[in-house]
Amino acid sequence: MGSIVEINGPIVEVELPGVRTGEQVRVGEMALIGEVIGRRGERAIVQVYEATDSLRPGEEARALGHPLAAELGPGLLGGIVDGVQRPLNRILEESGDYIARGLEITSLDRKTRWPFVPAQGVVPGQTLNGGDVLGTVQETPSFEHRVLVPPGVCGELLEIVPAGEYGVETVVARLRDLTGEVAELKLYQRWPVRTPRPYRRRDDAVVPLITGQRILDTFFPLLKGGKGAVPGPFGAGKTMVQQQIARWSNADIVLYVGCGERGNELVDILESFPQLTDPYTGRSLMERTLLVANTSNMPVVAREASIYVGVTIAEYFRDQGYDVVMVADSTSRWAEALREVAGRLGQMPVEEGYPAYLASRLAAFYERAGRVETLAGGTGSVTLIGAVSPPGGDFSEPVTSHTKDVVQTFWALSKALADARHYPSVDWNDSFSGYAGIAARWWEEEVDSGWGAAREEALALLTQAGELARIVNLVGPEALSPEQRWVLEGAGLIKEGVLQQSALDPVDSFSTPQKQMALLNLMLEIYHQGARLLQSGVPVQELLRLPLLGRARRCKSSYSNDQLDELKAWGEEVRATFEGLRGEYSQMAGAGQ
């Protein structure tokens, strides 16, 4: 038991001998929760997750003896928790529309009973190790929750309960380790959020994450187990891109961490996801989704914790052998929370007021992504996607530039594209993906052997058109040769027919890899056909007048994922039109001679 010495915003200094760094404490009469972030002699510096108003020096402080830990077990999915994993729905029941302080609420509901089935072949007498599957709980109709032996625990199984309904606190199994000590295993376990959960081996990521967004999947792919970032100034559509990923990714579990962002955005997800169908399982999207919410008006310190809570939950599902995607919106707010605490502690600021450890903390966070062989020998992955909100849209600021150094896929959003309502406003010049080579193997095997070549050609066309557009802006289109004008048209087809994608249009919102490829091939085909006609003397004006150019741009929303045969049939028509033109002109040329 100790006492408060000083209150300075969210930073409280307490006299609490013997407390450890990282330990949870409760301070004041209201018993606000906080975490020790430093020691100075007998005194400890505590960052408090709740507003510290009305706290006064002299009030008591109490150490809780454990670090900030996540409760991991059945009941996580479909819910919304705050930055320190307190379920917001239960806070709502207890304290009404506004979040009260000092609440004591467990992360997982203790009352719900879950149908637990022991894993086949798990019998008393057997030796179990950390990470082994003890049994399963069908948490939602589409999701089987695997109850694991916690990492670090091993021994001989003394007993295990029969199949039946149990609460999370029920002891379902007992193990005796080599020293004879008995460990009681429950349906849930705790894990300190700042420590990565262990795995057997790190594997290379090999399979692309399919998000159904053409510019992401086809042009700048991300792998399952990879690290990606979405930087963009406000109004560039960051949130929309993140939400689309959360909606359509082919992952087993999606974690959406709203870190210092708008409350209404989370409400949007909470209200819309239950209505949406997961394209892979046909079930409600909410059944595989979990939200961690620390909105911008919630206390800043919990914001710092929220992404660690999120990634720990992600790792827990990975350890069960699942593919998990975690979207963090936005890592800039997390960095700002670091900065605020550092500032209050009087630490020396380096760039733009950020502490010197910003880069290493960012890198360490992203390092928790990966595809691994789990302790039980299965395969699981955590894919991390962080939004970055650079001040003034300046990508050279510290958070964006440090993030750029650690991620492999960088989806840079552009204000100029967003202003012209070109969505998603992913800029093809500034974005990159270090995974294109690996992704190509998958695409070429599963979808189309021409993927790599088509992608490169399209990107080259866009770059070329960018240069030509500069000339047009200076001297007008008249200065260009017919071939160059056709390049501009080809790039236009790719931009409008492939890259632009409407999240609000039910047909266009999600594209299967097959449709993505079909659209890209179609646009390139039109470009090639036209280029060939130009060579045989057809004037470029004649080509630009073709109504099929307008129709091609609408194909993305005219043909659904199931209508690829119709789309291909239309492609045949296009070919026939070009053949016809070629015929006409060769006749004319013949007649002229």
Place this chain on the structure above:
Amino acid sequence: MKEKEYRMGVRAQGGLLYMQGIPGVAFGDRVQVRDHRGGLRNGRVIRSAKELVLVQVFEGTDDLDLENTWVRFLEEPFRMPLSPELLGRVFSGIGQPRDERPPIVSSLSRDVNGSAVNPAARAYPKEFIQTGISTIDGLNSLVRGQKLPIFTGSGLPHNRLAAQIVRQARLLNETSGFAVVFAAMGVSYDDARFFRENFESSGVLGNVVMFINLADDPPIERLVLPRTALTVAEYLTFDLDLHVLVVLTDMTNYAEALREVATAKGDVPSRKGYPGYLYSDLAEIYERAGRIKNRHGSITMVPVVSMPSDDITHPIPDLTGYITEGQIVLSRELNNQGIYPPVTIPPSLSRLMKDGIGKDDTREDHPRVASQLYASYARALEVRNLASIIGAEELSGLDKKFLAFAEGFEKQFVNQGEDEDRSIIETLSIAWDLLSLLPYDVLTRVSEADLAKYHHRERGAVEHDLDDAETRPETVTHA
């Protein structure tokens, strides 16, 4: 302790009063400071330690004689008394009457800092508000519970626009109780009077609560003013079930006051000297807008943010844009051409528009028309750029049409009278007049059915004067 007065000030500087040797003062509590002339000032504890208590004095620390300054700790946070009597009144930032009428007496009072709304309790805003202003209704629709700032510059008519929104804002097919909370921070006397007269002449004054801090009033009071105002707004909304429109002007003055105090406290500065917590601090204010499930009222917020040197990347508009649900941006260029309201379309945005418009709310073609106007205007601006280099005569037939579209768009769609209250149907009809200047083929964002129904020319009559090469892509060129 409440009865005791302390005279232990050791330093007074930049609005901060340092006190020593006072035990157990609660963080955030309200303080009363009596100066040597007996004048009372208000303050708040912003740091509390056994050795040192730091008090922020809202009226400033000028002319404080430490030997004769007496401080009383009131043992409660800053609270605002709340009653229906508030309507029609004028207050200072700390809730004291400014209209020579008696103070509000009520048994109900609330902490002005409020607490965070549980995201799980929020309801998603989706009811279209018709402001009668085409650039807002047509392209950046406002919905109930949204926070939509006006980004402006010095000398631009943001006040007139804000006043027009207050006068004209209404929900289609509904009449229900509404109120306006007007929070002015560091505004000139003339501006304050302009708003007052405006409310008076439009007959809404009885539904308005005004909080005024003039340019020559103490700047630190600006830090508490929006919080007091929003506490009142929350009371009107959630206790009296009113729909409340909150106008905050000017948030830049607020942020500057914050910087002033942060500097005096010695906080680590981040960009342009603003403290690192500017984002969180602004969010505490802006996020108090919204709707709550199972409650009737709503708080819609229109903050006015002036962009220093018209720079939208300045920390104040920049951080605001990250928190609010869109922005209406005013442009000096349009203003100089005599266009009112000078809303510049490309950077303006309403994030909540998508759920408030369309078939059941406005008209089925509205979302596509908005997208088409944005895209066509973006292209038209490019053409205009080009015309300024190679001359308008050199443009292709289609480009000339785009040029005409841009002209018409600015003069007829953007431009409107200060008293002109356009219905959404009128706005959409002007939009189609303008889109009809362009041929079918370039209108790829509207559907075939829209074209058939609203485009003025029939498909067959589409002119084939696409005679010369077009740089068809409407997307921006990447320079």
